[in-house]
Amino acid sequence: MAYTAMSGNGTTAGDDPLQTAVWRLRSRACWADAAALLPPDTPGTALQRAMLLVERCLYTEGGWADAEDALRTAEALAHTDEERGAAACERGQLAYAATLHGIRDRVDEARAALGRAAALIPPGAAGRALLDFRRGLLAENLSRSPQAARAAYRRAHAGATAHTDPLLLSFTWRHLAGLALRDGELAEARHGFAESLRIREELGYLVGTAPALVSLADTEDEPAATRLRDEARRLFRLLGGVPTWLAAQLAPPAAGPATA
Numbered sequence: 399m400a401y402t403a404m405s406g407n408g409t410t411a412g413d414d415p416l417q418t419a420v421w422r423l424r425s426r427a428c429w430a431d432a433a434a435l436l437p438p439d440t441p442g443t444a445l446q447r448a449m450l451l452v453e454r455c456l457y458t459e460g461g462w463a464d465a466e467d468a469l470r471t472a473e474a475l476a477h478t479d480e481e482r483g484a485a486a487c488e489r490g491q492l493a494y495a496a497t498l499h500g501i502r503d504r505v506d507e508a509r510a511a512l513g514r515a516a517a518l519i520p521p522g523a524a525g526r527a528l529l530d531f532r533r534g535l536l537a538e539n540l541s542r543s544p545q546a547a548r549a550a551y552r553r554a555h556a557g558a559t560a561h562t563d564p565l566l567l568s569f570t571w572r573h574l575a576g577l578a579l580r581d582g583e584l585a586e587a588r589h590g591f592a593e594s595l596r597i598r599e600e601l602g603y604l605v606g607t608a609p610a611l612v613s614l615a616d617t618e619d620e621p622a623a624t625r626l627r628d629e630a631r632r633l634f635r636l637l638g639g640v641p642t643w644l645a646a647q648l649a650p651p652a653a654g655p656a657t658a
Contacts, residue, residue, distance in 0.1 A: 420446070427605040427640045429454035430461070433468065441481045444472040448488050456495040457605060457641040465492055480525065483518030486511045487529050494536055499643075505540050512536065527557025527566055534573065548577050568597035568606065572613060579617065588617040605640060608633040612647050 413421075416435060423432035433450045436443040451465040469488055476482040490511035493504035512533050519525045534550030537543045555570035557563075575590025595610040597603075608630040615626035631648045639645060 420450075422602075424450060424453070425601070425603045425605060427457065427637045429457075430464070438468070438471055439475075441472070441475045441477060444468070444475045445481065445484055445488065448472040448485070452488050452492045452495065455492060456498075459499045459501070459642050462492075462496065462501065479518045480523065483515045483529075484525050486515035486518065487525065487532060490515060490536075491532055494532065494540065498539060505536075508536055508540070522557075522560075524557075524561045524563075527554045527561060527563060530554035530557060531566060531569060531573075538573070538577070544577055544580065548574065551577070564597050565601060565603060568594045568601070568603070568610070571597070572610060576613065584617055588614070591617060604633065605637060608637075608648075609641060609644055612644065 420432045420435055423429070423435070429450045433447040436447045436450075438444050438447055448465065448468040448471070451461060451468045454461045455465050469485070469492060472488065473482075473485045476485045490508045493508035493511060496502050496504045497508060512529065515525075515529050516533075519529055530550050531554035534547045534554060537550055538547035551570050551574050555567065555574065558566040558570055571590045572594035575587045575594065578590060579587035591610065591614040595607070595614055598606045598610050611626045611630035611633070615623040615630070618626060627648065630644070634640070634644055634648055
């Protein structure tokens with residue numbers, strides 16, 4: 399089977415029980431356990447295992463060797479253009495995550511892999527929306543090109559809508575809202591962050607809910623902002639400090655100097 403990354407299967411009633419189990423583990427930050435349920439000997443499941451372990455790297459800043467091993471297996475098993483393109487997309491995401499977290503500068507590898515994926519995945523294909531989203535991440539966070547990022551996110555948003563990928567929509571809403579907030583468009587940002595949070599709560603994507611709460615808090619007045627951050631802090635502790643990059647945003651404010 400061809401694996402469609404991001405929401406995949408398992409998010410709605412009636413889905414394959416295996417995919418439902420994988421989704422439940424993934425959404426609770428148990429990526430290694432989810433990957434262990436999948437046989438590594440078919441192109442689709444090998445690719446899905448790689449995706450799960452690459453996502454773990456992005457959220458935990460660890461597990462790089464396991465992700466590399468899984469990705470090499472997926473690349474070796476890929477035979478069709480769609481499979482090779484999807485594997486290249488994961489390769490680009492892993493290189494992006496390593497660069498973003500300061501593990502190693504792999505930005506050239508990320509660009510090359512996503513470019514290769516673009517040559518293999520045709521416009522309008524299910525995997526193209528995810529590819530567009532990841533090209534947006536690269537443009538926004540590594541190339542520092544918000545205009546290019548916005549265009550890529552909008553293409554991804556349209557593709558996710560066309561292919562009914564709600565989890566990917568939660569990401570495109572969130573990142574488009576982030577760009578709107580940067581431009582001072584507070585109402586647009588609040589709407590996008592609220593949509594992202596709504597989708598993640600409906601899907602039960604627990605590991606992505608705390609970041610969504612924090613983002614929405616940045617657009618709200620008190621006491622709503624504090625309430626949202628407190629809920630994000632609770633979820634962050636529940637998941638053992640994942641995603642790791644949220645720790646600084648959730649740290650309690652430093653105490654002021656003592657007064658007489």
